[in-house]
Structure formats: C-alpha cells, structure tokens
Amino acid sequence: MLITLTTAISISQTQNVQAAxxxxxxxxxxxxxxxxxxxxxxxxxxxxxxxxxxxxxxxxxxxxxxxxxxxxxxxxxxxxxxxxxxxxxxxxxxxxxxxxxxxxxxxxxxxxxxxxxSGQSIIINKADKEIYKNYKSFYNKKVGAQTGSLQYDLVKKQIKGAKLTGLTKVTDLIIALKTHKIDGLVAESAVATAYVKNNPDLVVINGGFDLTDTGDxxxxxxxxxxxxxxxxxxxxxxxxxxxxxxxxxxxxxxxxxxxxxxDTSMWSYRSYFIKGIGYTLLISLVGVVLGVLLGTLLALCRLGSIAPLKWLATGYVEFIRGTPLMIQVMFLYFGLNIPALTAGMVGVAMNSGAYVAEYIRGGIDSVAKGQTEAARSLGLSSKDTLRYVIMPQALKIIWPSLGNEFISLIKESSIVSVIGVTDIIYQLRLVQAATYKGIAPYAVAMVIYFVLVFGLTRLLNFAERKMQHA
Missing domain, CATH: 3.40.190.10 (Periplasmic binding protein-like II)
Structure with a gap:
C-alpha cells in the first residue's frame, strides 16, 4: 500500500515537473x-x-x-x-x-x-422583505441562480428542499423574480446591489451562506x-x-x-437591434443558399444508383435530423475550432440542407413517372430530363415546404447566440443587461421577427403565384 502510494506521488510529481x-x-x-x-x-x-x-x-x-x-x-x-x-x-x-x-x-x-x-446575497421582491431574512428562509422555496455559477452550487448544497431554477442570464432570472416565478435570486453582493439600485421593486438581503469550501x-x-x-x-x-x-x-x-x-427607452438602444438584424439576415441568407445547394446534392445522391453516395447521403440526413441544431453549432465552434460567425452560418446551412434534401426528394418522387418516359421518348437525356422536366414540376410541388423552411431558418438562427454571435437574441440580452428592463426587449424582438417573417411570407407567396401561372 505504502509502495503504491509512494509510486503514485512520484508519478504525479514527475508529470507536474514535465508540464512546468x-x-x-x-x-x-x-x-x-x-x-x-x-x-x-x-x-x-x-x-x-x-x-x-x-x-x-x-x-x-x-x-x-x-x-x-x-x-x-x-x-x-x-x-x-x-x-x-x-x-x-x-x-x-x-x-x-x-x-x-x-x-x-x-x-x-x-x-x-x-x-x-465579495459576499453572496439574495435578491427578493420588496413586498417580501419581511418574509425572508437569509438563505434558511428559502427552505422548500423556489430559488434562482445562474447556471454553472458558484451561486447555483450554493443553492443545491445549502438550501434544503429548494426548487432550483437555473438560467444562463441573470437578466432572465430578474424577470423570473419580478414575475414571481421564483422567490429569490442568489447573486454576488456587488452584482445584487447593482441590479437592486436600478429596480425599485427589488431589495437585497445578506445570504448568510457558509462559504468555507466555495473558493476564496x-x-x-x-x-x-x-x-x-x-x-x-x-x-x-x-x-x-x-x-x-x-x-x-x-x-x-x-x-x-x-x-x-x-435613457432606457428601446428607441435609444435601436443600434443594438439593428446590428442584430444584420447578423440574423446574414446567417439566414447564407443558410438558405448553402442549404438549398447541399439539399439538392443530397437528394440527388439518395435518388441515384451509386450505392456509396446513397448510403453517405442517407446517413448524413438521418444524423443531422436526429441531433439538435444547438449541439451541431457548439460542436463546430468548440470541437472543430471554427470562428463563431462561420460556425453559426455553416451549422445552420448543414442543418437546413438535411431537411431541404427530404423536401426535394419527396417532390421528385411526386412527379408522375409518365413525365420521365415522355421526355426520354422525345430524345432527352437523363440529365436534361431532370433539369427541364422533373425539377421544374417538383419545385412547384415543394415550394410551400421550402417556404416554411426559409421562415423557420430566420427564427432558428437565434441558436447562434449561444456561441456569442450577435444576432437579434444576443442583442436583446445585452439591452436587458444595460437597461435592467426584462420584458420590453423581448417585445421589440418579437416585433422584429414578425416583420421579417411576414415580409418573407409575402415574397414567397408572390413567387408561388408566379410559378403557378408560368
């Protein structure tokens, strides 16, 4: 036992020396x-x-x-x-x-x-200041803390029976507190004081936590x-x-x-939202273009006669559709070390391509077989038949589905905010942090998304009418 322990210590020391x-x-x-x-x-x-x-x-x-x-x-x-x-x-x-x-x-x-x-404090609604005195007052209560933080661990370990709500943004937790979804919010004293100064409906109390084993x-x-x-x-x-x-x-x-x-009016923070709109449109546009190109290629591979390409395309579509977009984006950013904006655009395009592939494949399969036979009887090659006969008809069939995919892309692009891309969602969180307002930035973002989607819907409907009369 002693020999084993001595050997382990020696190996550890050697590794530390080598690392140094x-x-x-x-x-x-x-x-x-x-x-x-x-x-x-x-x-x-x-x-x-x-x-x-x-x-x-x-x-x-x-x-x-x-x-x-x-x-x-x-x-x-x-x-x-x-x-x-x-x-x-x-x-x-x-x-x-x-x-x-x-x-x-x-x-x-x-x-x-x-x-x-800095100490650890708890933010509460001013109306509850006579109810809560320290962390022990929150036994079996609803308590919020930032995910991955020291405060999150304190709630788990020291507040008995607490129903813990963990969110990535303190601004969201402040909203939860003010709307009574949680009874208290644990935060560092300096942070708690800053938020309370700008929220007259809130007060801060000393948490009274045992900080012995929590880091100095x-x-x-x-x-x-x-x-x-x-x-x-x-x-x-x-x-x-x-x-x-x-x-x-x-x-x-x-x-x-x-x-x-x-000045906490949303108009004074319009530059934040304008910047977010620019990034959202850029990511959506790149996602649409690359997604359609990738989806078309995948669909043709799945419908083709080359077995390896067919298996590869099928595997790609099933894997992408079977995993969340957020995980795909984070893997590109962290796992493959791709810059944030590039990872966001590539991730959205890759994800969209898998769904577009199925729309296109379904559309091609929906075209009557007689169309292909008629085209071939007129002397058209397989390539020309696909290009001039099958694809135009398939496009009319799948256009509504493609339109829905384009609309979803604008909304789903908000996922890229998790890796720091400054799209609309990321910018609204910055406005929340800057103004201490929780609901107003959400309302502005909802209006922006509605305007973008409504405009795109009208454009897609116009294109659909043109195709139907072509």
Whole structure:
C-alpha cells in the first residue's frame, strides 16, 4: 500500500515537473501579441455593455493585464456556462467573469490569486422583505441562480428542499423574480446591489451562506498548466491590490451604469437591434443558399444508383435530423475550432440542407413517372430530363415546404447566440443587461421577427403565384 502510494506521488510529481518544463503559455501570448479574454457581459458591475462596448471592473483588470504583458486585449463575449469550455478548447486565453475558484473548477483549469472579495446575497421582491431574512428562509422555496455559477452550487448544497431554477442570464432570472416565478435570486453582493439600485421593486438581503469550501474570492481562470502566464498575471493582481485599483474600477463601473439607465427607452438602444438584424439576415441568407445547394446534392445522391453516395447521403440526413441544431453549432465552434460567425452560418446551412434534401426528394418522387418516359421518348437525356422536366414540376410541388423552411431558418438562427454571435437574441440580452428592463426587449424582438417573417411570407407567396401561372 505504502509502495503504491509512494509510486503514485512520484508519478504525479514527475508529470507536474514535465508540464512546468513544457509550459510556454506566457511566451505564446507574447508571440501572438494578443490575450483573449472570455466574459459574459451581463453581470454589472463586473462586466456589462455601454454603447455595445464591454466595460466594468473585469474589463479594466483585463486591460491592465494586457498592458503589463505588453500585448493587446481582445474581449470575446460568451455565455457564462460556455466560458470554461472555451478555455479548454483554447478559444480564449483567460476567463475574467466574476468567477470563483471552486475546488471543482480547479481540477480542470488554473486560477490566479483572487483579485476581489465579495459576499453572496439574495435578491427578493420588496413586498417580501419581511418574509425572508437569509438563505434558511428559502427552505422548500423556489430559488434562482445562474447556471454553472458558484451561486447555483450554493443553492443545491445549502438550501434544503429548494426548487432550483437555473438560467444562463441573470437578466432572465430578474424577470423570473419580478414575475414571481421564483422567490429569490442568489447573486454576488456587488452584482445584487447593482441590479437592486436600478429596480425599485427589488431589495437585497445578506445570504448568510457558509462559504468555507466555495473558493476564496473572485479570480481569473486559465488553461491547465499555464504556470508562467498565471505567475505573470499574479504580479498585476498584486499591483492592483497594493494600489487599491478595484475601488477605482468599481467607481468607474458605477458611472457607466448611470449612462445606461439615463435613457432606457428601446428607441435609444435601436443600434443594438439593428446590428442584430444584420447578423440574423446574414446567417439566414447564407443558410438558405448553402442549404438549398447541399439539399439538392443530397437528394440527388439518395435518388441515384451509386450505392456509396446513397448510403453517405442517407446517413448524413438521418444524423443531422436526429441531433439538435444547438449541439451541431457548439460542436463546430468548440470541437472543430471554427470562428463563431462561420460556425453559426455553416451549422445552420448543414442543418437546413438535411431537411431541404427530404423536401426535394419527396417532390421528385411526386412527379408522375409518365413525365420521365415522355421526355426520354422525345430524345432527352437523363440529365436534361431532370433539369427541364422533373425539377421544374417538383419545385412547384415543394415550394410551400421550402417556404416554411426559409421562415423557420430566420427564427432558428437565434441558436447562434449561444456561441456569442450577435444576432437579434444576443442583442436583446445585452439591452436587458444595460437597461435592467426584462420584458420590453423581448417585445421589440418579437416585433422584429414578425416583420421579417411576414415580409418573407409575402415574397414567397408572390413567387408561388408566379410559378403557378408560368
């Protein structure tokens, strides 16, 4: 037993020494001249957006780190629960997003020294302030927390019988709280205070949680075995603490928050939605064009006589139709290391192509066999028969189904927001975080989608009428 334990320790130490010897994390950052910071900008005062630009204490710390390393800071916006995946797949170099260095997280990533210490609070409706005093008041109650966060784990472990609601965005949890779908929302004290200041119907109470085994403060996450980079960043953190810069950063964040809430009308945030419309239309257009081309090719392969191509096309269609679009997009982005916008467009096109293939195959099968026989009897080749006789008739048959696919594509493209593509859904969440309004941005997004879909529907109906009279 002792010999086995000694051997295991020796192997572990050897592996750690080898990892340290092979560590070039700092050198790699300096060589490329940039350090990519991943963050979820819906968490004021740590990180949020003003005029579509990320600001807050974590952004300021990121800039100081980049300055001290002599490189340029690049901020990549992602959902909070995708940040560690982005780190492990080297999409980002560090996570600065109010993350706590919990023991579970330390198993997969490295952490810097803590740069800020904040307690854990609970946000409640002001009308309930006499009911709830601390976390024990929420036994068997409905409690919300951000998915993948320390607060989520605190609710699970310390609030007995809690009916936990986990969402990726704090803004959505605030809406859930104000509409009484949850009784309380657990958040870091600084964040809770920021939200309550801009929501007069809410108040914050001290959570009173036991934080002994939850990680010490807030720290920066790095890929495993990034010792040299962590050491360099710790020097910056030491300087920040000595000069008490976090106080300045929080004060600056407070000023930025006032800018956001000075005018919270949706019209003043129209640039956010316009940007989202542009990306949504781009992704939908590329998805339609590539989807039709891919779908046509797959349909012809399935109807052809070349067995390997037929099997390959059938397997592709069945696999794509049997897996969620969200998983496909995330696999392209994280698994194959494709840029976010490209991954979104390719994912949507690949998914659409599988469905379009079935529409086209069904349309071709619906054309009477006599049409093919008549064309061949007139001397047309198989290729010309398909091109000039079968496909035009099939197109008329499948046009309504294709139209529905095009309409669905506009709405389903919202999936790309999970990997940080700034489509309409992503932009509405940014507006929610900036204005502290929950319902109004949803209403605007609904109107935008309706206008886009209604316009496309009229265009498709016009094209259908033209084809019927052709």
């Amino acid at each position: 010897a092979n560590d070039n994390s700092l050198a790699a950052i300096k060589k490329k001249g940039t350090i990519v910071m991943g963050t979820s900008p819906d968490y004021p005062p740590y990180e949020f957006l003003v005029n579509n630009k990320p600001v807050g204490m974590d952004i300021a710390i990121g800039k100081q780190i980049a300055k001290d390393l002599g490189v340029k800071l690049v901020v990549k916006q992602m959902d909070f629960d995708a940040l560690l995946v982005g780190l492990e797949t080297h999409k980002i170099d560090m996570v600065l997003s109010a993350m706590s260095p919990t023991p579970e997280r330390k198993q997969s990533v490295d952490f810097s020294e803590p740069y800020y210490f 403060g807030t720290a920066i996450a790095f890929a495993k075995n990034s010792t040299s980079l962590v050491t360099a960043v710790n020097k910056t953190i030491t300087k920040i603490k000595q000069q008490k810069l976090t106080t300045k950063y929080l004060a600056d964040a407070g000023k930025s928050l006032k800018v956001n809430v000075a």
